[in-house]
Amino acid sequence: MSDVLLQSLITGITIGSAYALVGLGFAIIFNVSDVVNFAQGEFVMVGAMSAVSLLAVGTPFVLALFLALIVVVCIGLILEKFAIEPAKSATVVSTIIITIGASIFLRGLALLIWGKDFHSLPAFSGETPIHLGSATITPQSLWVMGITAILVYLVHLFFNRTITGKALLACSANPIAASLIGIPVKRMMLFAYGLSALLGGAAGVLIAPIAFTSYDAGMMLGLKGFAAAILGGLGNPMGAVAGGVLLGVLESLGAGLISSGYKDAIAFVILLLVLFFKPQGFFGRAGEERV
Amino acid sequence: MTSLTEPLLKVTSLSCRYGKVTALRGVDMEVNSGELVTIVGANGAGKTTLLRTLSGVLPRYQGTVFFAGEDITTMAAHRRTELGICHVPEGRLMFAELSVADNIMLGAYAHRNDDKWLKKGSDEVYELFPILKDKADDPAGTLSGGQQQMVAIGRALMGRPKLLLLDEPSMGLAPLLVADIFRVVRKLNRDGITCLMVEQNAKAALKIAQRGYVMETGSITMGATASELLANEEVRKAYLGH
Numbered sequence: 001m002s003d004v005l006l007q008s009l010i011t012g013i014t015i016g017s018a019y020a021l022v023g024l025g026f027a028i029i030f031n032v033s034d035v036v037n038f039a040q041g042e043f044v045m046v047g048a049m050s051a052v053s054l055l056a057v058g059t060p061f062v063l064a065l066f067l068a069l070i071v072v073v074c075i076g077l078i079l080e081k082f083a084i085e086p087a088k089s090a091t092v093v094s095t096i097i098i099t100i101g102a103s104i105f106l107r108g109l110a111l112l113i114w115g116k117d118f119h120s121l122p123a124f125s126g127e128t129p130i131h132l133g134s135a136t137i138t139p140q141s142l143w144v145m146g147i148t149a150i151l152v153y154l155v156h157l158f159f160n161r162t163i164t165g166k167a168l169l170a171c172s173a174n175p176i177a178a179s180l181i182g183i184p185v186k187r188m189m190l191f192a193y194g195l196s197a198l199l200g201g202a203a204g205v206l207i208a209p210i211a212f213t214s215y216d217a218g219m220m221l222g223l224k225g226f227a228a229a230i231l232g233g234l235g236n237p238m239g240a241v242a243g244g245v246l247l248g249v250l251e252s253l254g255a256g257l258i259s260s261g262y263k264d265a266i267a268f269v270i271l272l273l274v275l276f277f278k279p280q281g282f283f284g285r286a287g288e289e290r291v
Numbered sequence: 292m293t294s295l296t297e298p299l300l301k302v303t304s305l306s307c308r309y310g311k312v313t314a315l316r317g318v319d320m321e322v323n324s325g326e327l328v329t330i331v332g333a334n335g336a337g338k339t340t341l342l343r344t345l346s347g348v349l350p351r352y353q354g355t356v357f358f359a360g361e362d363i364t365t366m367a368a369h370r371r372t373e374l375g376i377c378h379v380p381e382g383r384l385m386f387a388e389l390s391v392a393d394n395i396m397l398g399a400y401a402h403r404n405d406d407k408w409l410k411k412g413s414d415e416v417y418e419l420f421p422i423l424k425d426k427a428d429d430p431a432g433t434l435s436g437g438q439q440q441m442v443a444i445g446r447a448l449m450g451r452p453k454l455l456l457l458d459e460p461s462m463g464l465a466p467l468l469v470a471d472i473f474r475v476v477r478k479l480n481r482d483g484i485t486c487l488m489v490e491q492n493a494k495a496a497l498k499i500a501q502r503g504y505v506m507e508t509g510s511i512t513m514g515a516t517a518s519e520l521l522a523n524e525e526v527r528k529a530y531l532g533h
Contacts, residue, residue: 020509023451163396167400170397173388174386174387176384179346180346180372180378181372181400181401181447182372183448184452255346288356
């Protein structure tokens, strides 16, 4: 029994890391603009698929990963510049619908470029599993957890220690006051989309060696990342990370202990329960402010 | 030498519209270097619109704005801050969830790479408002109205203003605090910062200002020295309550 638990925990933290990165992307854009960017999952898919294609044309491995991230960041910037920014007077709900449209568009584009086949990347450093007592952990899992931890830490430092990070938070707290003190709000929005895309793309290339990817892989990952962000309290970046890992672990425990057929259902049952009973999430702030 | 004769801020026939509603119609006004000028007028006269147009967060419809001899009519808001136009907004507009220290520090966004100024500027702000030092780590949204006003002024000072725009700094404050805030504004002006202040509290504003304008339904209807306005019969009736 305990090896099932340990094994589920390892698998759960690995996949949960990907959810955490996606959730973090949701939280950053939500923080800056109150918009839930439903194209977030497509960033993950584009990251993985671009890396696969770049490798296929003979690009060296590390360079391929790096270029794939650049492709995703460009897509994030293009999305903001040409779909979100022109609709600046639109309400939050309309903007969210624009992101849903963008996600359908990106999925369609991916179908045209890559077809319906499943793809995967080779593992970063071999496939030989490492034994931990009765459970095993693949080297790729360690890459996923390690790089996720580093990225999360950097994002945390960015928001808490740098004036640019705080300026991003200021744009969300009060866009008018932000422009009055000289923060270029438009450029900050662009930056937020670029950063979120980068995190999504990183999640994509990290898990591509573990989970198969296809043109529509972004939808499920996006929804799981959204569930992670909700679980942690939308707009709380570190809450989204905790939510992602928690979701991954619960999902994988459920799959190990009950049935793997319920894996996806578990995520959405949790999402519904949170929305019913604790809509502000587990780490959401109570939003107290004086006017 | 133009700077001796030319005003720091020169506004010529400035108009502004919200959709079809005209909020400013042909405003002409100027502020000379070193002055403290106030604009008085009733609620909805267009005072806030005027300041926001000067800051660049609202687009103008017609007219021109010159600052220190430069045409800034269509310049983006953040570029104007870099030139030294700093704005203390109506309602204070705190970054409620960020700490007081962060709110103040962010005021120096245009000078974010100047570490010396970040230190010196915030020291000056805490010297001006010692109470903020104790509250530095509190979320700005939890402060009282008066303290938030201090943060808003401190935040604007961090932008190294050549022209400080103050929008209703006394709004919603207890009388004792109102006096404090006006004292601070006068001190800043004496220290050499040119100020343009919009106020509903016309009497108190005219007492510390050198010149004033009266604004009604989007137009400037009168412009004179503060003492002339204080003595003017119409102004007394309409804005000074006697």
